Amino acid sequence: MQQAIAILDSGVGGLTVAKEVMRQLPREKIIYFGDTARAPYGPRTPEEVRVFTEQIVDYLIQYDPKMVVIACNTATAAALDYISSKVSVPVIGVIHPGARAAISATKSGHVGVIGTVGTISSGAYTAALKQLSPYVEVRSQACPQLVQLVEHGLYRSSQSLKVVEESLNGIKDSPIDCLILGCTHYPFLMEPIQQVMGPGVKLISSADETAREVSTILYDKEQLASNDESPVHQFFCTGDPIMFQRIATEWLGDHITRTPVVWQITKL
Ligand code: DGL
Numbered sequence: 001m002q003q004a005i006a007i008l009d010s011g012v013g014g015l016t017v018a019k020e021v022m023r024q025l026p027r028e029k030i031i032y033f034g035d036t037a038r039a040p041y042g043p044r045t046p047e048e049v050r051v052f053t054e055q056i057v058d059y060l061i062q063y064d065p066k067m068v069v070i071a072c073n074t075a076t077a078a079a080l081d082y083i084s085s086k087v088s089v090p091v092i093g094v095i096h097p098g099a100r101a102a103i104s105a106t107k108s109g110h111v112g113v114i115g116t117v118g119t120i121s122s123g124a125y126t127a128a129l130k131q132l133s134p135y136v137e138v139r140s141q142a143c144p145q146l147v148q149l150v151e152h153g154l155y156r157s158s159q160s161l162k163v164v165e166e167s168l169n170g171i172k173d174s175p176i177d178c179l180i181l182g183c184t185h186y187p188f189l190m191e192p193i194q195q196v197m198g199p200g201v202k203l204i205s206s207a208d209e210t211a212r213e214v215s216t217i218l219y220d221k222e223q224l225a226s227n228d229e230s231p232v233h234q235f236f237c238t239g240d241p242i243m244f245q246r247i248a249t250e251w252l253g254d255h256i257t258r259t260p261v262v263w264q265i266t267k268l
Contacts, residue, residue, distance in 0.1 A: 002227060003029070004066070005031070005065060005067055005068075005218075007071045008068070010072050010147075011040070011147070011237075012151060012251070013071070013184035015248055016205060017210050020208055021211045024211045024214075025214065027224070029233060030234070031236070033056050033236045034239075036151065036237045039239070042115075046078040049074055053072075053083060054082070054083065066089055066221075067089050067090045067214065070091065073095055073115050073182050074183070076094050076095045077095060078122070080092075090217050092217070094184060099128035099132060102129065102178050103129065105178045106178050107177055108176075109136050110177060111129060111177075113180045114140070114179065114183070116147065117144055121142070125140065141171040143168070146167055146183070147183065150186075150189065152243070161195065161196075172197055177202065178203070178204050180204045180206070184206070187207060232259060233259070235248060235261065236265070238267065239265075241263065
């Protein structure tokens with residue numbers, strides 16, 4: 001049986017990372033877990049997020065994945081080190097890839113970060129950016145309203161621009177030349193975010209760089225898939241399966257409409 005890459009998030013946000021992995025590594029099988037019943041994770045304590053993340057990883061490990069991607073910034077900040085020390089397969093998060101992408105994109109050295117309350121108050125992005133480049137200036141802003149907009153399938157609605165505008169108020173006039181979308185839900189709102197920030201600010205999603213890291217790790221371990229047929233991806237969610245399936249189908253498009261997919265609602 002083909003070993004999968006396990007990708008997890010509090011909800012649908014990690015699909016932004018899954019899509020990039022599917023695009024860059026089309027032979028790889030993905031097992032995706034969205035804890036939609038307990039999203040959002042952003043307002044929760046780091047301890048609670050760590051417990052939830054551990055429960056999801058324990059669940060996914062039954063499927064014998066070859067690696068685990070914590071495609072949630074909040075869970076990466078709260079639990080990456082702990083989960084990595086527990087699990088025998090490689091585990092990666094999305095914060096270092098996002099920081100790397102921003103450092104390579106910035107010309108002025110002034111970088112903005114938006115994320116959940118949990119991610120921003122952890123200081124994990126500032127630490128990751130300064131570890132790479134000590135003189136970088138970081139301006140951070142928590143945007144707690146954006147995740148629910150996406151989870152409720154309203155990212156293309158007329159109200160999204162208004163909510164995005166309000167959320168970015170504190171950062172939109174900062175002298176930054178790139179803005180890290182430090183929550184995997186935010187790429188769903190790329191258009192209104194770009195509209196509010198203006199063309200002079202490059203938006204950075206950690207999805208591309210995270211997928212590249214997956215690719216590098218599997219290449220180094222000689223574990224890249226070599227199957228000729230398309231993989232059958234598997235999707236689990238803990239909440240409303242109809243909303244989850246609707247958003248996943250809309251977002252992933254051709255990546256999942258051309259091949260069979262397994263959908264499952266589950267309890268932890
Ligand atoms: N998508 C997640 C993140 O990257 C979690 C958002 C949430 O559940 O609050 O932080």
